[in-house]
Amino acid sequence: MHKLKTNISQFLAQKYNLSENDLYSSLDYPPDKKMGDLSLPCFKLAKSLRRSPQAIAEMFVCDFFCEGIEHVESVNGYFNLYISNEYLSKSLLDDILNQGEKYGSSDIGEKKNIVIDYSSPNVAKPFHLGHLGTTVIGHSLKNLFEFNGYNCIGINHLGDWGTSMGKQIAAYKLWGNRELIEEKGVDGLVELYIKFHEVAENDEKYFDMARNEFTKLENGDEENTELWKWFISISLEEFKIMYKQLDIVFDHYIGESFFSDKMTSQIEKLREKELLKVDDGATIVDLSEYNMPPCIILKRDGSTLYHTRDIASAVYRHDTFNFDRVLYVTAAGQNLYFKQLFKVLEMMGYDWADKLVHISYGTMSFGGSKLGTRGGNSIWLKQLINMSIEKVREIMKEKNPNLVNFDETAEAVGVGAIVYYYLSNGRIKDIDFKFEDALNFDGNTGPYVQYSYARACSVLEKAKNSNIDFEIGRISELQERELLLTLALFPEKIKNAVSEYEPSVITRYIYELASSFNRFYHECQILNCSDSKTAAFRIRLTEAVKIVLGKAFELICMKKTERI
RNA sequence: GUACCUUUAGCUCAGUCGGAUAGAGCAACUGCCUUCUAAGCAGUAGGUCGAGGGUUCGAGUCCCCCAAGGUACGCCA
Numbered sequence A: 001m002h003k004l005k006t007n008i009s010q011f012l013a014q015k016y017n018l019s020e021n022d023l024y025s026s027l028d029y030p031p032d033k034k035m036g037d038l039s040l041p042c043f044k045l046a047k048s049l050r051r052s053p054q055a056i057a058e059m060f061v062c063d064f065f066c067e068g069i070e071h072v073e074s075v076n077g078y079f080n081l082y083i084s085n086e087y088l089s090k091s092l093l094d095d096i097l098n099q100g101e102k103y104g105s106s107d108i109g110e111k112k113n114i115v116i117d118y119s120s121p122n123v124a125k126p127f128h129l130g131h132l133g134t135t136v137i138g139h140s141l142k143n144l145f146e147f148n149g150y151n152c153i154g155i156n157h158l159g160d161w162g163t164s165m166g167k168q169i170a171a172y173k174l175w176g177n178r179e180l181i182e183e184k185g186v187d188g189l190v191e192l193y194i195k196f197h198e199v200a201e202n203d204e205k206y207f208d209m210a211r212n213e214f215t216k217l218e219n220g221d222e223e224n225t226e227l228w229k230w231f232i233s234i235s236l237e238e239f240k241i242m243y244k245q246l247d248i249v250f251d252h253y254i255g256e257s258f259f260s261d262k263m264t265s266q267i268e269k270l271r272e273k274e275l276l277k278v279d280d281g282a283t284i285v286d287l288s289e290y291n292m293p294p295c296i297i298l299k300r301d302g303s304t305l306y307h308t309r310d311i312a313s314a315v316y317r318h319d320t321f322n323f324d325r326v327l328y329v330t331a332a333g334q335n336l337y338f339k340q341l342f343k344v345l346e347m348m349g350y351d352w353a354d355k356l357v358h359i360s361y362g363t364m365s366f367g368g369s370k371l372g373t374r375g376g377n378s379i380w381l382k383q384l385i386n387m388s389i390e391k392v393r394e395i396m397k398e399k400n401p402n403l404v405n406f407d408e409t410a411e412a413v414g415v416g417a418i419v420y421y422y423l424s425n426g427r428i429k430d431i432d433f434k435f436e437d438a439l440n441f442d443g444n445t446g447p448y449v450q451y452s453y454a455r456a457c458s459v460l461e462k463a464k465n466s467n468i469d470f471e472i473g474r475i476s477e478l479q480e481r482e483l484l485l486t487l488a489l490f491p492e493k494i495k496n497a498v499s500e501y502e503p504s505v506i507t508r509y510i511y512e513l514a515s516s517f518n519r520f521y522h523e524c525q526i527l528n529c530s531d532s533k534t535a536a537f538r539i540r541l542t543e544a545v546k547i548v549l550g551k552a553f554e555l556i557c558m559k560k561t562e563r564i
Numbered sequence B: 001g002u003a004c005c006u007u008u009a010g011c012u013c014a015g016u017c018g019g020a021u022a023g024a025g026c027a028a029c030u031g032c033c034u035u036c037u038a039a040g041c042a043g044u045a046g047g048u049c050g051a052g053g054g055u056u057c058g059a060g061u062c063c064c065c066c067a068a069g070g071u072a073c074g075c076c077a
Helices: A002-016 A020-026 A053-063 A085-102 A131-147 A163-175 A178-184 A186-200 A204-218 A222-245 A264-272 A306-321 A332-347 A351-355 A381-399 A406-423 A446-463 A478-488 A490-499 A504-523 A532-555
Strands: A038-041 A069-075 A078-083 A113-117 A151-156 A276-279 A282-285 A295-298 A325-331 A356-361 A364-366 A431-433
Touching (some): A002 A038, A020 A038, A038 A053, A053 A069, A053 A078, A078 A085, A085 A532, A113 A306, A131 A151, A131 A406, A131 A532, A163 A222, A178 A186, A186 A204, A186 A222, A204 A222, A222 A381, A264 A276, A264 A295, A264 A306, A295 A332, A332 A356, A351 A356, A406 A504, A478 A504, A478 A532, A504 A532
Parallel strands (some): A113 A151, A113 A325, A325 A356, A364 A431
Antiparallel strands (some): A038 A078, A276 A282
16 A cells, blocks of 8 residues: 555656655545545645645546556545555555565664563562553564564563562561472462561561561572572563463563662762752652652662662663663553653763653553452452463364364463453553453454454365466455455554554454455355356455464464464 | 543444544344354444534644543652
8 A cells, every 4th residue: 555655646746746745644545435445635735736625636636647546536625546456456465475474564673673671570479460461562562663674672671679579588488388389389479478468567577577588688698599589480480371372582581680780880870960869868869840759769778769770771771782762661650750760861961861762551450449469359360361261162162172273272262362352452541351341252352353364274274175276366346355455554554553652553453354354255255156266366365364464463462373 | 739641332442644424342133054164244223522612624633721530749669
């Protein structure tokens, strides 16, 4: 579609001495198919061409010629264009099939580095529903940017430091033992953590213990360091099960602890720049000039805080990865936090501070209340995924009990349902999680689109055994045309998703394409149609659907299922 | 109190840079399986785009004001 739009705007720009870019961006899709496939509103041109919009549209109609456009019309100041069936069924389809997996990609990223900080769960804590957002949005953005020629560096900024590690060590020493943790894994650690909070609530001395254990850890105490490393490895084992289900791989695991010795130089720098100020005992950077509360660098007792750590990590990332951008994928609740962080880095004189972007997303609640490790109503992502997989299994037992990769497929579809559900909405929307919605498999859902993909695969599998005419037919049905037009939109959807940092653009496109394919599938016999040239054409069309749908699945962390 | 976000069909949401008659899914109702996967397809019904002003050829979209809900605002991360 890009080529076509470019040719159209080029032609008009040259002929009437207009701006090609303006024309290009004015080219829109009409609300109704009867109004053509592309449309140019002529209202804005009225001034420079000194004619009425209607007259302009009519003038365009008289002079216009562009390959691929078979017919043009002037309607009430709109210049409407109709794309030829020949163009759609030959040039476009050839283009998609020739490019294959690369269709929709670009190299505008020029291999520039983009650091993406996402997922970042806390060690020894469950991976709960709230982590789903940062994990799938982050990885999806990573895929999208890579598809656009960027070199992405995915970093899992593990929460592996701070007094909560002290609590964990204290709890383990009080009530834990090696066998218990080895048997139960993270769940065992979480049980200890919850118990610690129950007990500590009524007794301040436990918090002192925790602080003490953390101080020992900071000072390199051998026993605590051993325990700490062990907790991390147990947690990672568990996290990696989930990441595998989601097809996610990180380039680096760089936890908070990594920066524990990299903060002092940054504090020095802040001091040199005379940005620090002591207020009520704490060391702060005053941001009142920018209408923000102060950024606390050091607590009253001199210890560091999250901001301190993130200043150090930003500098480290700049020095190490020479980034073009850093994306921090975290909840919208941290909007102010990141505004402060970016401002302080700017004040420190780091001219790359404007390359840091906070990608925020809405909060997830469950039954109206927020999720947390300590609260009673926290749902672990693991549990949800298992429920989803179980439901898929039951449906599959009814429909296709003898499927070869039964377990694998059930997992892909079950996990896909959750991912798709989450990524259907714009990321800024709050979600009150409801099982009946997330585990509904009808209509615009993960199982629906994976089912559509499997259908396409199934047809193509059968097509291998049939004799395909080497002559290829053309569009004969409306549904074929609609499907081709939908396929043509993929590249601009990709651009859109990237420029808005919005994976849901792809999710919505997947639905458009899947439903367009289903309409085509329902209306047009692919293999059994009377004419072998038409069959050849429809098989190619189905191949294109498989390519684009499959690529789009990958982009939003959904696995492809050849059969369901 | 201050700042930011959200508000579109009964529910969950799309709606591009302002462009033609505001679109999907769920739920409800009606049809379609001897034909390539019915987790499907076709159809019916459902709207004062939170309220009120303004900008203009044209506003769900931009500006102002108000309301409701959410989030964040100094020693957590």
